Amino acid sequence: MVTPRLTLTTAVPGLTHLVWVILFLQLLGCGPSPDISPPRSITYTFDAPTRELIRLLAQKAKSAAYKDFDRNFKGILVPESLLPYEPFVLGLSTESKIPAVLLLDAPWVQRYGVAGWLYELERTKVFDRTELAPSVAEAFSVSLAHITGRGGKQLVAVPTYIKGNILFYRRDILKRYNLAPPRTWEDLRVICRKVLPQEKSLKYGLLIHSTNTLNDFYPIFWGFGGRINDDAGQFVLPQKNNAEAFVAALKALIAMQGSIIPGPGALPQFDPGGSLRQAFYQGQTLFMINWSTRLKDLSDLIAKGAGQPQGRLTSVSQVGVAPIPAQEGHPHRYSNIGSFGWAVNRFSVIDPVVIEHAKRFIGVVAGEQFQLLAAETMGQVPSLIRALKKVTNQEVLQVYNDTFAQKDMVMRPRPHSRRINNILEKVLDEALYGRQTPEAALAWALAELKKDQTPD
Amino acid sequence: MKTSETFIRYSLRNRLFVLAGATFLLCAVVILLFFPLLNLTLEGLQNRTINSMKEAAEVEATTIARLLVLEFSSLKGLLKVTPTSNTETDQWIKALLWEKVTFNEIIEGIELIQGQKDIQGRHLTYLFYRRDAPELKPMAGPQKIMKSFQGLEQDLINSITTQQRVDNAIQESVNRGPNEEGEMLRRYMPVYVLLADEGAVFWGVAKIGIDTERMRQLLLLQSQEQTNIRRNIWVEIILSLFISGVLAMSLIYFWVRHITEPLRTLSMVTAALKGAKPEDFDLWLENLKRVDAQGQAEVVVIQEVLERLGMAVPKLGQRLIDGEARACLGKVMARGLPALQAWQAQLPGLEQKLGDEGATGPPHQTLTLMRARLDTVFDDLSHLWSDPAGEWNRLDVTPGVQRAWRLATLGLPAEVTPHQEFAPLPPVWGSQAKLSLAALYLLDFAVDLLPPAGELGIKAEPSPGGGVRLAVWVSGKPRSTLECQGWLNPFGDPGRIQGSLGPALAAAIASQHGGSLTVAPREGGGAVFSLELPPLAASEELHEPAI
Missing domain, CATH: 4.10.860 (DNA Excision Repair, Uvrb; Chain A)
Incomplete structure (x- = not known):
């Protein structure tokens, strides 16, 4: 019997036809369905400085991360008028997924972080904390033990720069008298007592802000060992040690009024914005407490050369910076941090892709290129250690090395409660203007805060 | 070979039918196995749909709750309310709750719970629920009460007020228990009052109940649809199996009939043999x-x-018959040979005596008798050795039967007692040679059965029907009917073909002549062979010539 066999000559054309049919079916729409997955972009809070830096980087750098920024990330513009209302509290407290990434002031980071609304960045490998300058990394970390059960502080936001209030001084004058920058308030008083009588152009030994004085007062208060809130966010000012530190710090300021800092009558002249740095620029004061970014402003003023030539600063080298003094014997000096940081909304993390995008976003807006550009153009102190090593702006390096890199420097955010801040601001006003004693003013404040407290 | 009787004949056709049926049933079972899989698929689909609907309902509830919370965040008056007050703000808040619950079908109820509690642990609460359940009395309107919490709700309130966040692990999803709120999806969200100078001030918790009746109706509808789909698919499967089964079996029936028809016909024809x-x-x-x-x-x-x-x-049969006839005659001759030899030995003595004593006297009588016997033997042999086919005519069977008797009994031992009884017989139609041979076959077979001192008999007589009945009997050991029948069917058991075909050939000859041969056990032992020949037919009667 002969078994019929399929010969190669007939099999090959059959196979070829089959392949052609399959290819043709693909053309008819029988192929795999097109990718209809939603665009994988995330939302972030829009802010002008970041946008400007991204625009500059998109022009200068060839990196696709900056050029395709708007394609990958959707900015949410927050009107200036809404910011006082803390609009993101409502979104985060009601578990809204939007915005996915938020630019938050350091006190807000503390508030939202403790509430458990922010995603842990270090443990989840979104960002490595060791890349940040230690002092600023600590300020953007919170304790989540009550939520996660793990001890220690967790990094919940990535600052793009380091900003805090520091002590500005006339380096040329101290050098002339062979004096070192003060570490304690006693040092400052000694210096003033020595220098001021001999330097007639100096009207004041120290200038602090007459409005929003609380921002300048907090580092002084902390330097006296006091706290408003503990690490868990609990209000601890009424505790004896804190209340005494508050009164002591306030008394120290009051004691300097008239001789070193302006008296109550002279304070109103410093109410207008920029008046403090103008006075420092014009050579009216030996010391000034102000934000670290004011060195750039002073540099700009010097460059412009405006004002009376006699006594004003002619070179930025005349300006020295140091941490705000502390009480004698206190191991740390403090700065009220004013940095903003990028945090990830915990409720937006419903997909690993969100984390990947958030990681990419933070890598772009808090990256080395971004911070270097901000340092060179805006005088911002980078928060990344590797960026700090590449900075060429001497003023930025001076601020970092002489203040934030000091071993005893601690950067701490002010209390997040606007109510507490408002009431304590009134306390300062009452005491500095001599309307109440520090003790009485504090007692009134504590009574006010207790009245409106909502413990549960 | 014995074959057991079954309801269905074990034929190729029936086997093909059964095989086709079994194959179809197997396929049907395999197809029906898809039904459990379909059930599982539908079950999975149902679960996924239910989960999707629950998630959608939860998302909807969250969205609605969030929108309400956003609205409450602008109620600065919330910061001024106290348990004892009955201000315009209180009325405004209650009116707002009434509007939200009454004019939104999706909202089942709202509670605004102040985070601050009094010394008794009670919280100021504004609440209003739309109670559609017939077992519950409708609320008169929005109320302002002092409420205490316990259990899960207390934990949740504590969680929100201390941590200021909603924990999904603690939060109950769908409340299906019979409680005052009825069936609703509850959402708890913290309420912050937004102030320009103080930011977001935490006030308390909003508890918003979302109506789940619509979701339950959807679930019920989906469940009914699942049942319908399952039933319809089941009916369709069964119907399609039935139709395909009928079609398949019909086609298979005709196909099997067609292809097995030649074999079936051949089998029937063969079986007819x-x-x-x-x-x-x-x-x-x-x-x-x-x-x-x-x-x-x-x-x-x-x-x-x-x-x-x-x-x-x-041809083989004819050869067998011929050979059997010659073998039978040979056996008869061999049996009679001693008698013939004895006669031959006596002949010289008798001839000598006859020569001495003349042509008369006892020797002469003996010689004459011997010669007559020899003549008879040779005559009988010559008749029986003739062509077995012979001629068919009207005849008297007596001479032929007697020849056979004489040949068969030739040389029998002296102890054997022969019995012969020949009555006048009517003429029959047939072959003399064949009928004689038939008688010889029977007698020869009977002689083989004879015991040493047995009896052998033959009886020819007219049958009651007008024919001839020839009975050959032999004594001996008792025989069974089955054994006797076996002699007539020597090929009944192909494994044991008996030595002599005589009875079978005699039966064939009787059948050839329209008669029959029966064998039965004989009373007292032995057997009786009865050969019956029919009487002459009318056409075989001898007619006188009409002159």
């Missing part, structure tokens, strides 16, 4: 040739072989 008489053999062979093989190779081969066998069998 079992009951066929020798004279029917030609007809059987003719029927075999007429079987239409329809080109089936197996049937053609069997048919050709059977035809060749069919053509060979008559």
Whole structure:
């Protein structure tokens, strides 16, 4: 019997036809369905400085991360008028997924972080904390033990720069008298007592802000060992040690009024914005407490050369910076941090892709290129250690090395409660203007805060 | 070979039917196995749909709750309310709750719970629920009460007020228990009052109940749809199986009938051989040739072989009959040989005596008797040795039977007692040689059965029907009917073909003459062979010539 066999000559054309049919079916729409997955972009809070830096980087750098920024990330513009209302509290407290990434002031980071609304960045490998300058990394970390059960502080936001209030001084004058920058308030008083009588152009030994004085007062208060809130966010000012530190710090300021800092009558002249740095620029004061970014402003003023030539600063080298003094014997000096940081909304993390995008976003807006550009153009102190090593702006390096890199420097955010801040601001006003004693003013404040407290 | 009787004949056709049916049933079972899989698929689909609907309802509840919370965040008056007050703000808040619950079908109820508690642990609460449940009395309107919490709700309130966040692990999803709120999806969200100078000030918790009746209706509808789909698919499967089964079995039936028809016909024709008489053999062979093989190779081969066998069998049979006749005569002669030899030995003595004493006297009588006996033997032999085919005519069977008797009893031992009884017989139609041979076959077989001092008998008499009845009997050991019947069917058991074919050939000859042969056990032992021949037919009667 002969078994019929399929010969190669007939099999090959059959196979070829089959392949052609399959290819043709693909053309008819029988192929795999097109990718209809939603665009994988995330939302972030829009802010002008970041946008400007991204625009500059998109022009200068060839990196696709900056050029395709708007394609990958959707900015949410927050009107200036809404910011006082803390609009993101409502979104985060009601578990809204939007915005996915938020630019938050350091006190807000503390508030939202403790509430458990922010995603842990270090443990989840979104960002490595060791890349940040230690002092600023600590300020953007919170304790989540009550939520996660793990001890220690967790990094919940990535600052793009380091900003805090520091002590500005006339380096040329101290050098002339062979004096070192003060570490304690006693040092400052000694210096003033020595220098001021001999330097007639100096009207004041120290200038602090007459409005929003609380921002300048907090580092002084902390330097006296006091706290408003503990690490868990609990209000601890009424505790004896804190209340005494508050009164002591306030008394120290009051004691300097008239001789070193302006008296109550002279304070109103410093109410207008920029008046403090103008006075420092014009050579009216030996010391000034102000934000670290004011060195750039002073540099700009010097460059412009405006004002009376006699006594004003002619070179930025005349300006020295140091941490705000502390009480004698206190191991740390403090700065009220004013940095903003990028945090990830915990409720937006419903997909690993969100984390990947958030990681990419933070890598772009808090990256080395971004911070270097901000340092060179805006005088911002980078928060990344590797960026700090590449900075060429001497003023930025001076601020970092002489203040934030000091071993005893601690950067701490002010209390997040606007109510507490408002009431304590009134306390300062009452005491500095001599309307109440520090003790009485504090007692009134504590009574006010207790009245409106909502413990549960 | 014995075959057991079954309800369905064990034929190729029936086997094919059963095989096809079994194959179809197997396929049907395999197809039906998809039904449990379908059930699982539908179950999975239902679960996924339910989960999706629950998630959608939760998202909807969250969205609605969030929108309400956003609205409450602008109620600065919330910061001024106290348990004892009954201010315009209180009325405004209650009116707002009434509007939200009354004019939104999706909202089942709202509670605004102040985070601050009094010394008794109670919280100021504004609440209003739309109670559609018939067992619950409708609320008169929004209320302002002091509420205490316990259990899960207390934990949740504590969680929100201390941590200021909603924990999904603690939060109950769908409340299906019979409680005051009825069936609703509850959402708890913290309420912050937004102030320009103080930011977001935490006030308390908003508890918003979302109506789940719509979701339950959707779930019920979906469940009914699932049942309908399942039933419809089940009916469709069964119907399609039934229709395909009928079609398949019909086609298979005709197909099997068609392809097995030649084999079935061949089988029937072949089976007819079992009951066929020798004279029917030609007809059987003719029927075999007429079987239409329809080109089936197996049937053609069997048919050709059977035809060749069919053509060979008559010739072999004739040879067998011829050989058996000669063998029978040879055996008879061998048995009578001692008697003949004894006669031959006596002849010289008798001739000598006859010569001495003349042509008279006892020797002469003895010689004459011997010669007569010899003549009779030779005459009998010559008649029986003639062509077995012989001529057929009207005859008297007595001479032939007597010849056979004489030959068969020739040389029997002296102890054997022969009995013969010949009555005048009517004439019959047939072959003298064949009928004589038939008698010889029976007698020879009977002699073989004889015991040493037995009895052998023959009786020829007219039958009651006008024919001839020839009975050959022999004494001996008792015989069974089955044994006796076995003598007539020597090929009944192909494994044991008996030595003599005599009775079978005698039966064939009797049948050839329209008669019959029966064998039965004889009373007192032995057997009786009864050969009956029919009387002459009218056409075989001798007619006087009409002159």
